[in-house]
Amino acid sequence: MSTAPVVGEPNVGLIIREREPLNLEYPFDQLDEFLTPNDLFYIRSHFKAPVLDRHDYNLAIYGAVKTPFKISYEELLTMPSVTQPATLECAGNGRIFLIPQVKGAQWQLGAVSTANWTGVPLSALLERAGVNADACEILFEACDTGTPKEDPIPPGDTQYARSLAMGKAKEVIIAYQMNGEELSRDHGFPLRAIVPGHYGMASVKWLTGVRILTEPFTGYWQTSDYGYWDYDENNNPMRRALGQMALKSAIARPRTREFIPAGQSYRVFGAAWGSDTVVEKVELSTDDGKTWQSVEFIDEAQPFVWRRWEFDWQVPIKKGTYTLKSRATDAQGNVQPDRHDKRFGTYVIHHTFGIEVIVR
Numbered sequence: 001m002s003t004a005p006v007v008g009e010p011n012v013g014l015i016i017r018e019r020e021p022l023n024l025e026y027p028f029d030q031l032d033e034f035l036t037p038n039d040l041f042y043i044r045s046h047f048k049a050p051v052l053d054r055h056d057y058n059l060a061i062y063g064a065v066k067t068p069f070k071i072s073y074e075e076l077l078t079m080p081s082v083t084q085p086a087t088l089e090c091a092g093n094g095r096i097f098l099i100p101q102v103k104g105a106q107w108q109l110g111a112v113s114t115a116n117w118t119g120v121p122l123s124a125l126l127e128r129a130g131v132n133a134d135a136c137e138i139l140f141e142a143c144d145t146g147t148p149k150e151d152p153i154p155p156g157d158t159q160y161a162r163s164l165a166m167g168k169a170k171e172v173i174i175a176y177q178m179n180g181e182e183l184s185r186d187h188g189f190p191l192r193a194i195v196p197g198h199y200g201m202a203s204v205k206w207l208t209g210v211r212i213l214t215e216p217f218t219g220y221w222q223t224s225d226y227g228y229w230d231y232d233e234n235n236n237p238m239r240r241a242l243g244q245m246a247l248k249s250a251i252a253r254p255r256t257r258e259f260i261p262a263g264q265s266y267r268v269f270g271a272a273w274g275s276d277t278v279v280e281k282v283e284l285s286t287d288d289g290k291t292w293q294s295v296e297f298i299d300e301a302q303p304f305v306w307r308r309w310e311f312d313w314q315v316p317i318k319k320g321t322y323t324l325k326s327r328a329t330d331a332q333g334n335v336q337p338d339r340h341d342k343r344f345g346t347y348v349i350h351h352t353f354g355i356e357v358i359v360r
């Protein structure tokens with residue numbers, strides 16, 4: 001009997017953004033525990049999720065290495081493992097808040113979740129293969145394939161694949177468990193890469209190949225899509241791959257247009273995250289950014305994961321519409337911007353924006 005989850009599992013409680021392929025949003029207003037329960041963890045898939053069998057599954061480590069090899073799922077499970085929390089955020093999270101409205105999955109706040117990931121450090125596999133001195137990137141290859149939807153559309157099918165610089169690859173986990181449970185089909189069963197601190201697209205699901213490259217990879221998923229325009233050293237425009245998550249804070253409660261009783265206290269609740277930097281401060285404004293006050297953190301400062309925070313708002317007696325904003329600062333002194341950086345197009349939406357509530 002196959003142990004892969006049933007096709008079309010209900011995913012009760014998630015917000016449907018797309019049915020096929022499955023794109024489901026975590027209801028961010030339900031943020032509570034540090035770890036997102038598996039059945040509420042957002043799902044972002046470009047193609048139909050493949051059904052892989054644990055018994056004839058192999059991961060190939062090959063390319064610029066001394067001894068390429070294939071390892072079975074069962075063998076991987078016997079290797080020394082690590083468990084580490086990481087927040088995954090889709091690079092398109094918050095897209096619905098862009099004005100004017102843009103194409104792409106209309107994520108609100110919840111294309112972000114946190115889990116404890118268990119797996120084998122990629123470095124253990126690389127050691128076994130013996131990486132050649134001229135290696136420059138690691139390519140993660142998956143077995144899901146299809147025709148992308150965003151223009152310009154490449155001819156024929158495009159397999160999902162993403163590369164990473166060698167330096168970052170050291171931090172990658174080849175994960176087979178999420179919050180202590182086997183990965184579900186939609187989250188990449190049997191194996192996925194977890195790239196801490198990078199936007200979700202880097203954490204390749206249904207991983208079948210780890211290829212060591214001697215030249216930078218320029219595939220669809222990091223040039224055409226999940227890429228942005230930058231300039232090279234000669235000031236020529238060039239595409240660069242999206243990578244690190246940008247510093248961000250978000251308000252989980254209250255929700256947009258929530259009614260709030262006047263003259264009482266209200267617990268504003270949210271989370272903030274960066275990449276390999278830690279979030280040092282979050283401020284909250286209840287007057288559309290005119291004045292700011294510091295919030296209290298619930299979680300300690302750690303790289304790669306969110307920090308939940310809360311703020312006790314003494315709601316004014318005066319009825320009307322109030323605009324709440326939160327703003328994060330990291331340990332390097334970077335502050336969450338108040339405008340979307342247009343270079344990133346429909347991605348990296350991390351500016352502060354107002355949550356309007358109605359006090360009555």
Ligand SMILES: Nc1nc2c(c(=O)[nH]1)N[C@H]1C(S)=C(S)[C@@H](COP(=O)(O)O)O[C@H]1N2
Pocket residue numbers: 041042043044045046047088089090091142143144160186187188199200201202203204205206207
């Ligand atoms: N093979 C494969 N890996 C993938 C994707 C995909 O479509 N195919 N989507 C990526 C994107 S865009 C995100 S945001 C994360 C989402 O992971 P999740 O569905 O477990 O939340 O997976 C990434 N890995």
Ligand SMILES: [Mo]
Pocket residue numbers: 044089090091092200201
């Ligand atoms: Mo994503």
